[in-house]
Amino acid sequence: MSSNAVTLRDVARLAEVSEITVSRVLRGSGPIRAATRDRVLEAVRRTGYVQNRLAGTLASSSSNLVGVVLPSLSNNVFPEVMAGINAALVRSGYQPVVGVTDYDAKAEEHLVRSILAWKPAAMILTGLQHSRETVRLVERAGIRVIEIMDVGGRPIDVAIGLSHYAAGMATAKHLLARGYRRFGFVGHDIKRDHRAGQRLQGLIEWLVETGMAPPRIQLSNGASSILAGRAGLQSLLANYPECEVVVFANDDLAVGGVYHCLAAGITLRDQLGIFGFNGLDIAQALPQPLSTIRSNRALIGQIAVETFLQSSTPEPEGRVIDTGFDIIAGETA
Amino acid sequence: MSSNAVTLRDVARLAEVSEITVSRVLRGSGPIRAATRDRVLEAVRRTGYVQNRLAGTLASSSSNLVGVVLPSLSNNVFPEVMAGINAALVRSGYQPVVGVTDYDAKAEEHLVRSILAWKPAAMILTGLQHSRETVRLVERAGIRVIEIMDVGGRPIDVAIGLSHYAAGMATAKHLLARGYRRFGFVGHDIKRDHRAGQRLQGLIEWLVETGMAPPRIQLSNGASSILAGRAGLQSLLANYPECEVVVFANDDLAVGGVYHCLAAGITLRDQLGIFGFNGLDIAQALPQPLSTIRSNRALIGQIAVETFLQSSTPEPEGRVIDTGFDIIAGETA
DNA sequence: GCCTCTGGTGACAGCGATATCATAAGCTTG
DNA sequence: CAAGCTTATGATATCGCTGTCACCAGAGGC
Numbered sequence: 001m002s003s004n005a006v007t008l009r010d011v012a013r014l015a016e017v018s019e020i021t022v023s024r025v026l027r028g029s030g031p032i033r034a035a036t037r038d039r040v041l042e043a044v045r046r047t048g049y050v051q052n053r054l055a056g057t058l059a060s061s062s063s064n065l066v067g068v069v070l071p072s073l074s075n076n077v078f079p080e081v082m083a084g085i086n087a088a089l090v091r092s093g094y095q096p097v098v099g100v101t102d103y104d105a106k107a108e109e110h111l112v113r114s115i116l117a118w119k120p121a122a123m124i125l126t127g128l129q130h131s132r133e134t135v136r137l138v139e140r141a142g143i144r145v146i147e148i149m150d151v152g153g154r155p156i157d158v159a160i161g162l163s164h165y166a167a168g169m170a171t172a173k174h175l176l177a178r179g180y181r182r183f184g185f186v187g188h189d190i191k192r193d194h195r196a197g198q199r200l201q202g203l204i205e206w207l208v209e210t211g212m213a214p215p216r217i218q219l220s221n222g223a224s225s226i227l228a229g230r231a232g233l234q235s236l237l238a239n240y241p242e243c244e245v246v247v248f249a250n251d252d253l254a255v256g257g258v259y260h261c262l263a264a265g266i267t268l269r270d271q272l273g274i275f276g277f278n279g280l281d282i283a284q285a286l287p288q289p290l291s292t293i294r295s296n297r298a299l300i301g302q303i304a305v306e307t308f309l310q311s312s313t314p315e316p317e318g319r320v321i322d323t324g325f326d327i328i329a330g331e332t333a
Numbered sequence: 334m335s336s337n338a339v340t341l342r343d344v345a346r347l348a349e350v351s352e353i354t355v356s357r358v359l360r361g362s363g364p365i366r367a368a369t370r371d372r373v374l375e376a377v378r379r380t381g382y383v384q385n386r387l388a389g390t391l392a393s394s395s396s397n398l399v400g401v402v403l404p405s406l407s408n409n410v411f412p413e414v415m416a417g418i419n420a421a422l423v424r425s426g427y428q429p430v431v432g433v434t435d436y437d438a439k440a441e442e443h444l445v446r447s448i449l450a451w452k453p454a455a456m457i458l459t460g461l462q463h464s465r466e467t468v469r470l471v472e473r474a475g476i477r478v479i480e481i482m483d484v485g486g487r488p489i490d491v492a493i494g495l496s497h498y499a500a501g502m503a504t505a506k507h508l509l510a511r512g513y514r515r516f517g518f519v520g521h522d523i524k525r526d527h528r529a530g531q532r533l534q535g536l537i538e539w540l541v542e543t544g545m546a547p548p549r550i551q552l553s554n555g556a557s558s559i560l561a562g563r564a565g566l567q568s569l570l571a572n573y574p575e576c577e578v579v580v581f582a583n584d585d586l587a588v589g590g591v592y593h594c595l596a597a598g599i600t601l602r603d604q605l606g607i608f609g610f611n612g613l614d615i616a617q618a619l620p621q622p623l624s625t626i627r628s629n630r631a632l633i634g635q636i637a638v639e640t641f642l643q644s645s646t647p648e649p650e651g652r653v654i655d656t657g658f659d660i661i662a663g664e665t666a
Numbered sequence: 667g668c669c670t671c672t673g674g675t676g677a678c679a680g681c682g683a684t685a686t687c688a689t690a691a692g693c694t695t696g
Numbered sequence: 697c698a699a700g701c702t703t704a705t706g707a708t709a710t711c712g713c714t715g716t717c718a719c720c721a722g723a724g725g726c
Contacts, residue, residue: 007712018676023714031673048473053450054396055712058387058681065430065451073419079412086406086433095447097398098431100419114428117386118398140381226618256618262595263620282615285559285589287596340682351706356684364703388682391711 006049015043026051057119066308067115067123069099069108071193074223076252076280077297078126081148084301085124092309094121101126103192109134116141122308128153129194144308148300150195151322157314160303160321164195167293167325168202171247171275174327176210180245180273183207183215186232186257187249190219196249199277203247215247216240229256234264237272245273245333251280254290258283258332273333284328291330296323339382348376359384390452399641400448400456402432402441404526408557409585409613410630411459414481417634418457425642427454434459436525442467449474455641461486462527477641481633483528484655490647493636493654497528500626500658501535504580504608507660509543513578513606516540516548519565519590520582521557529582532610536580548580549573557582562589567597570605578606578666584613587623591616591665606666617661624663629656 008019015022017036024030025040032040043049057063068085070078082098089096097118099111109131115123116137122144125134128151135156138145145157152163175183183203190197204214218236220228229248233256236246248254254276258268266272268288276283279294300323307321341352348355350369357363358373365373376382390396401418403411415431422429430451432444442464448456449470455477458467461484468489471478478490485496508516516536523530537547551569553561562581566589569579581587587609591601599605601621609616612627633656640654 005712009712019712020677020714021675024675027714029714030675033674036674048469050446050470050474051450052391052452052712054387054391054452055681056714058385058391058683059712059714061681061714063387073412073416076409076412079406079409079415082412082431083406083433086431090433095451096431098415098419098429100416100423113383117384118428119385119387136381137383141383226615230618255615259618259620282559282588285563285592287592338682342682352682353684353707354705357705360684362684363705366704369704385682388711389684391713392682392684394684394711 006047007052008049011040011043011047011049014047015039061119063119063121064094065118065120066094066096066305067099067112067118067120068096069101069111069115069123069125071101071103071126072223073100074225075250076282077250077278077295080280080297081301084298085305086301088302088305092305094305103189105129105131105134109137112137121312122146124148124304127194128155128159130156139314142314144312144314146304146307148304149295150198151320152198155318155320158307158319158321160300160307160323162295162323162325164198165202167277167295168199168204169206170202170325170327171199171277171293172203172206172210175245175247175273175275175333176207176212178273178333180333181212182242182244183212184236184240184243184246185215185217185249186229186236186246186253187217187219188223188225188228188253189221190249193249196277199249216243226252226256226259229253230260230263231256233257233260243272245275247275249277251276251278251283251290251292254292254332255283255286258286258288258290268332275333279326279328284330286332288331289328291333292328294326294328296325299323339380340385341382344373344376344380344382347380348373394452396452396454397427398430398451398453399427399638400432400445400451400453401429402434402444402448402456402458404434404436404459405556406433408583409615410583410611410628413613413630414634417631418638419634421635421638425638427638436522438462438464438467442470445470454645455479457481457637458489460527461488461492463489472647475647477645477647479637479640481637482628483531484653485531488651488653491640491652491654493633493640493656495628495656495658497531498535498538500610500628501532501537502539503535503658503660504532504610504626505536505539505543508578508580508606508608508666509540509545511606511666513666514545515575515577516545517569517573517576517579518548518550518582519562519569519579519586520550520552521561521586522554523552523582526557526582529610532582549576557585559585559589559592562586563593563596564589566590566593576605578608580608582610584609584611584616584623584625587625587665588616588619591619591621591623601665608666612659612661617663619665621664622661624666625661627659627661629658632656 012019012022101108124146147159149161151159257274276292283290345352345355434441457479480492482494484492590607609625616623
C-alpha cells in the first residue's frame with residue numbers, strides 16, 4: 001500500500017513505453033525489440049519493481065501456487081515428504097502454501113477451503129480419506145488433486161504412494177520367514193492415522209490367514225514419537241512378555257523401542273525383534289540399523305509434482321501410481 | 334476459466350442482494366439484517382461459493398499470507414520451528430508460503446522476491462545474514478520482517494532467538510565445570526551454517542580465555558545428519574584420541590556421536606563426553622538423554638507470529654527479543 | 667503501385683473482490 | 697414535525713495486471 005507501491009505503470013512511465021510492454025518484457029512473451037527490452041529492464045532495476053502476482057494471477061487465472069496439506073510435521077516423515085515436494089516445486093517455479101491438519105478431517109476441510117481461495121494451480125493432499133465436503137471443494141476447483149502416500153482406495157484424481165495394507169502383509173511374511181511366531185504391535189492413535197491402521201490390518205490378516213495368533217496390541221493415545229514408542233514397548237512387554245517380535249506403527253516409535261531394549265539390556269533380534277515402517281535416517285543410523293520398510297517418500301513428492309506439471313486436467317476416472325516399498329532387512333529383526 | 338467459477342455476483346443474484354452485501358456478510362463487516370444474512374448464507378451454500386482472496390487482497394491490500402523462509406528441512410530443527418509458526422498462524426487465520434534456501438543467500442533472495450510478489454502480511458526469515466538485495470527487498474515491502482533463531486547482530490526489524498555465541502560460551506563453561514579439559518568439536522559445513530559457526534566461536538573464545546587449548550575440530554562437508562555425526566566422531570577420535578569431551582554442532586550430529594559410542598563400546602561421560610545443541614526429542618529419548626542446550630524453538634515461532642500480529646509497522650530502529658537457552662545437563666557429558 | 671504479411675507496440679476491457687460515498691427508511695428528539 | 701441519527705443496502709471506482717484486438721511501419725510478392 002504505502003509509498004513503496006511501485007507498479008507497472010511507474011516502470012512504464014520511466015521506460016517511456018506502455019504498461020503492457022513492460023508486462024511482456026517481464027514475462028518474455030511476444031516480440032520485443034532489444035532496445036525496448038533493455039530500456040524496460042533498466043527501468044525495472046531503477047524502480048526496484050516487484051511483480052504483483054495477485055493482480056497477475058487474477059487477470060490471467062494461472063497461478064504458480066500449489067496447496068500442500070499434510071497431517072503433521074512432528075512425525076519425521078512429513079518434513080521429508082515436504083522437502084521432496086519443495087525441491088521439485090522450486091525447480092519448476094512453483095511455491096507451496098502449506099497446511100497441517102493434525103489428522104483432523106474437519107481441519108483439513110477448512111485448510112483446503114482457505115488454500116483454494118488462493119486459486120492454486122494444484123492441490124496435494126495426504127491420503128485418501130477426506131470429508132465429503134473436502135472432496136466436493138477440490139473437485140469443483142477443477143485443478144489437479146494429488147493424493148500422496150496411499151493407494152489403497154479410490155482417488156479423486158491421482159493417488160501416488162503405496163498400499164499400506166500390502167506393506168503390513170509383507171511385514172508379516174518377512175518376519176514369519178525369519179522364524180518369529182509370537183507378534184506384538186505398538187502403535188499410536190490408529191483411529192486418526194488411517195494408513196497405520198491399514199498396515200496393522202494387513203499384518204493381522206496375513207497372520208490369521210496362516211494360522212498364527214494375531215499380534216498383541218499396545219496403543220498409546222498421544223502423537224507418534226520416540227518416547228511413545230519406548231513407553232509403548234515397555235507396557236507391551238509387561239503385559240505380554242511372550243512376544244518374540246514387535247512391529248511398530250512407524251520408525252519413530254520403533255526407534256523408541258530400540259532405545260528401550262538398549263536401556264533394559266534386551267538383545268535385539270535374539271531376545272526380541274523390532275520392526276518399523278518408513279526407513280527414516282534416524283533409524284538407519286542406529287548402531288544396529290532398524291529392520292523396516294522403506295516408503296519411497298522423496299519419489300512420491302517428486303512424482304506428485306511431475307504429475308500436475310504434465311497435465312492440468314484431472315483424470316476423470318482416477319489413476320493410481322504405486323511407488324511400492326522395499327523391505328530393509330536391517331539388524332533388529 | 335472453467336464452468337465452476339462461482340463469484341460473488343452469482344451468490345448475490347441468487348440471494349437477490351448486491352455483491353457488496355454478500356461480501357459484507359462473508360466478512361462480518363457492517364450491519365446486516367438477520368434475514369438478509371440468512372438468505373446470503375443459504376445462497377453461498379447452494380452455489381458452493383469459494384472466496385477468491387486474490388481479488389480480495391488486491392482490492393483491500395490486506396493479505397493473510399505470511400512468507401516463511403527456512404534454510405533447510407532435513408535438519409530436524411526447522412520442521413519443529415515450522416510446526417510452531419504454523420500452529421500460531423493457524424490460530425490467527427494466516428497461511429504460510431514456505432521457501433527453503435538450502436543455506437544459499439542467492440536462493441534466499443530469489444525466494445524472498447517471489448514470495449513478496451504475493452504481498453504477504455509479514456515475512457519470517459531465518460538468521461541475520463542476508464544479501465544486500467534481500468534486505469532492500471523486504472525493507473521496501475514495508476511489512477514486518479521477523480528474523481528468527483539468532484540475535485547476534487543488527488536486525489532489519491525484529492530478531493527473535495538466542496545468541497549462539499553466548500550458547501557456545503555457556504557450553505564451554507558448563508563442560509569445564511564438569512571437569513572436562515580436552516575438547517573436540519564435530520560440525521558440518523560451518524561456512525554456510527553461520528549460527529553453528531557462532532557457537533563454535535563462542536566455545537573457542539571461552540576456552541582460550543581460560544587458558545585451555547582450543548578444541549580439535551572435525552568438519553564434514555555434507556549436510557548435518559546423524560550419519561555425518563557418527564562418521565565425524567569416528568574420524569575425530571582417530572586423529573585425536575586424547576579428546577575427553579566432544580561438542581557437536583547440533584543434536585542430530587551428536588546423536589550420531591552417541592551411536593558411534595554405543596557401537597564402539599565407548600562409555601558415555603566416563604570415557605567420552607558428548608554435548609549437542611537444540612534439545613531435540615530424538616536426543617532426549619536416548620537411553621541416556623543427551624547433554625545439550627535447549628533453544629526454545631516453539632517459543633521462537635510463537636513470538637514471531639505474535640510480533641507481527643501486534644503491530645504491522647516495522648521497528649525503525651530494530652528490536653531484539655532474546656528467548657535465551659537452557660543447559661540440559663543430560664547424561665552424556 | 668497495391669496487397670498481404672510480420673514485427674513491434676498500444677488501447678481498452680476485464681479478472682473478482684473491497685473502499686468509499688450515497689441513499690432510503692425508520693426512529694429520536696425538542 | 698423538521699432536523700438529525702442510526703441501520704441497512706447499493707452504485708461506482710479501483711486494486712495492478714493480462715487477454716484481446718487494433719494499429720502502424722516496413723518487407724516482400726505480383
